[in-house]
Each structure stands twice: as C-alpha cells, then as structure tokens.
Amino acid sequence: MAYMAQKVLPSKLRDLVSASLDELKAVDPVTINVKKLSSFTDYMIIASGTSNRHIQSIGEKVLEDLKAKNIKPLGLEGEGSEEWVLIDIGDVVLHLMSSKARTFYDLESLWDPDLGR
Numbered sequence: 581m582a583y584m585a586q587k588v589l590p591s592k593l594r595d596l597v598s599a600s601l602d603e604l605k606a607v608d609p610v611t612i613n614v615k616k617l618s619s620f621t622d623y624m625i626i627a628s629g630t631s632n633r634h635i636q637s638i639g640e641k642v643l644e645d646l647k648a649k650n651i652k653p654l655g656l657e658g659e660g661s662e663e664w665v666l667i668d669i670g671d672v673v674l675h676l677m678s679s680k681a682r683t684f685y686d687l688e689s690l691w692d693p694d695l696g697r
Contacts, residue, residue, distance in 0.1 A: 590671035
C-alpha cells in the first residue's frame with residue numbers, strides 16, 4: 581500500500597512540499613534538516629495555517645502535488661483535526677499545525693534547539 585513509485589531525492593521531495601506550502605500561503609514554514617538526529621526521516625517541515633480549513637486545504641494541496649508526481653505518502657494522521665495534520669512522506673515529515681498547537685508543542689526547539697533561541 582504505502583510505497584513510492586519512483587525514488588525521489590530527499591532534497592527534491594523537500595522542495596516539492598515547500599512549493600505546495602508557498603502556493604497556499606502556509607504561515608511561517610520552517611524546514612529542519614534532521615539527518616544527523618533521526619533515522620526515520622531527513623527533513624522535518626513545520627507550518628501553520630490561519631484556520632482549520634486552511635490547514636486542511638494545505639494538506640490536500642500537498643497530497644495532490646505528491647500524487648501528480650506519482651508519490652504516495654507513507655502515512656497521514658489528523659485528517660479532519662482542527663489542530664494538527666501530519667503527512668509522512670518518508671524522507672520528509674510535514675507537520676501542519678494551528679498556531680496554538682505549534683506554540684504548545686514547539687517542535688522547532690525540540691528538533692533544532694538553535695531555532696528556539
């Protein structure tokens with residue numbers, strides 16, 4: 581079920597997701613290179629939306645753009661949630677969060693302590 585029809589370089593996958601976020605005007609997207617910290621992914625991307633609907637729309641756009649490139653996500657969590665959607669694309673893990681959840685969980689500081697300073 582969860583497979584990638586073609587191997588895509590992690591940096592190209594990161595750029596594809598970033599372009600989708602830019603297109604739908606995701607709020608304050610941050611990309612953290614976690615290759616040295618994690619064995620399960622290369623990049624953690626964190627972004628916010630202005631509302632629940634905006635978060636859902638951004639997630640749908642990312643999924644559409646991946647599908648257009650014949651890339652299937654490994655996992656999708658929180659679809660329909662008001663606070664957090666997670667899209668696991670293997671080499672990239674995308675967190676779409678409300679600003680409230682983003683502040684509470686503070687993933688930027690967790691994965692890159694330099695960003696929290």
